[in-house]
Amino acid sequence: MAEPANTPIPGSTPRSGSPTHSQGFRSPSTPSTPTRKKPGVLHIGDPIKYHPDTYALFSARCDIIRPSTAERQRDEFKRALAENRWGDFQAVFRPAWGTGGEMGGWDEELIALLPDSVRVFASAGAGFDWVDVRRLGERGIIYCNSSPAAADAVADFALAMIISTFRHLPWCAAASADPTTFQDCHARATLLSHTLRGQVLGLIGFGHIGQAIAARARPGFGMAVHYHDLVRKDPALEARLSATFHPSLADLLRLADCLVLCTPSTGDGRPVITASTLQRCKPGARFVNVARGGLVDEEALADALESGHLSSVALDVHASEPNVNPRLAALRGDRVLLTCHNAGGTVETHAGFEDLSMRNIMAVLGGGEPITPVNLEFLRRS
Structure with missing residues (x-):
């Protein structure tokens, strides 16, 4: 997996044995526009697996919202964003490069549905050809990849x-x-x-x-x-x-x-x-x-x-x-x-992706500088 590697793979489900994320979870039946005292983070894909200590700090600072597998399919995902099902969250978090892409590419159609409150999108992986980082920047959203981990x-x-x-x-x-x-x-x-x-x-x-x-x-x-x-x-x-x-x-x-x-x-x-x-x-x-x-x-x-x-x-x-x-x-x-897009594929890489994605979000929402931004030039232009 290259400059790892990381185009979303559809159809994945959470792995058993991973830490559960009950805090902040919203099911499809939850009323729209929920209120929260902490910044909301939309967690797409599998639960975290390698860094429970970092996640404990992350979830203490943020309200983690984890859509169900059904909600992550593109049509339902679009519907949830359009009806503001998860409220005005501040970040999108994708910690594992093998899941979290069930909704497909993050193009103008998806990005336009994000609430104005979103400030940062942090994802596993070094590559970002599956997300329109220019459009995110024009919306004032910092995109952070995880290249150093790979x-x-x-x-x-x-x-x-x-x-x-x-x-x-x-x-x-x-x-x-x-x-x-x-x-x-x-x-x-x-x-x-x-x-x-x-x-x-x-x-x-x-x-x-x-x-x-x-x-x-x-x-x-x-x-x-x-x-x-x-x-x-x-x-x-x-x-x-x-x-x-x-x-x-x-x-x-x-x-x-x-x-x-x-x-x-x-x-x-x-x-x-x-x-x-x-x-x-x-x-x-x-x-x-x-x-x-x-x-x-x-x-x-x-x-x-x-x-x-x-x-x-x-x-x-x-x-x-x-x-x-x-x-x-x-x-x-x-x-x-x-070879089969294997270059970045090690356990250590996956662990680093997870940790760096959380730390990028905590840095931005805490008022600091992002660690690995890739689209700041588009934010400056906008």
């Missing part, structure tokens, strides 16, 4: 994928099943594989995840770290990570031996990696995607592989999940590694 898991996974592109691990693993293919791989893989030391690693995006990858790649493997981002990072950070900034993506593409896409969704649906950008890549370069599948033109990527312009790729995310591009799938086990 950074270590995604960076670890990305390094495994980077290694795979240089050492042809899918081929090595698949060939071990048969003596003939074993011998063939043993003889030929050595002529195509490369050590990582001295190779140029090009990071497209240098946020929490990009920096975590750099912190592993330079000291651990001796790679030369270069990056492109919309905003250049502090020189002290660049020095600490031995990272070289490129204001032009084209310059980075021409230089990198392995490109890693680790940037948030563009928000406009346009891919970052296209036929044009791939043509600018160094011949024989490698490509890794731990961001979002929709940021890559997968047909153009398949073209670049089939022509030999790219030597190998590793993709954790895909444009039409859970389906993968059939042309890329046909190259699995040789030059392509395909």
Whole structure:
């Protein structure tokens, strides 16, 4: 799960054994416009599981409103918001990336139904392509993701994928099943594989995840770290990570031996990696995607592989999940590694998402600064 990963999965129900949230619960039969003395927080999805102490503080400060599973289905959810069933709550809380998305994408239709009292929406996950953060900002609502909680898991996974592109691990693993293919791989893989030391690693995006990858790649493997981002990072950070900034993506593409896409969704649906950008890549370069599948033109990527312009790729995310591009799938086990949106998926990541989401809400409703906001520029404009 990437820059984890986290498009809502419909149809989930609360897990047994999790702490219960009876305080502040409103059933469908509860009269509309309830009154409360504490700020109201609409909790969508499963109960918290990992941080009962943080939740005790959270629920002491806030009135937690937890819609039923039926109320979280889109039509009923819209109806509940329209009739103000849960009153004028101040925050939306989604602590688990596997549930809480039963109502579908948070587009203009849903956002328009939120009460004017809402000030913050805090969610599990690093990605936010399922929510219109611009529109939330225009409504004066801060959206907070949980990217720092996923950074270590995604960076670890990305390094495994980077290694795979240089050492042809899918081929090595698949060939071990048969003596003939074993011998063939043993003889030929050595002529195509490369050590990582001295190779140029090009990071497209240098946020929490990009920096975590750099912190592993330079000291651990001796790679030369270069990056492109919309905003250049502090020189002290660049020095600490031995990272070289490129204001032009084209310059980075021409230089990198392995490109890693680790940037948030563009928000406009346009891919970052296209036929044009791939043509600018160094011949024989490698490509890794731990961001979002929709940021890559997968047909153009398949073209670049089939022509030999790219030597190998590793993709954790895909444009039409859970389906993968059939042309890329046909190259699995040789030059392509395909995984199932797993990069951010660890127990520690889930626990961090839960804790950080609660702390973001408590910070904002307590009059402080949000910890991980992603849409402040839209609030400033509005």
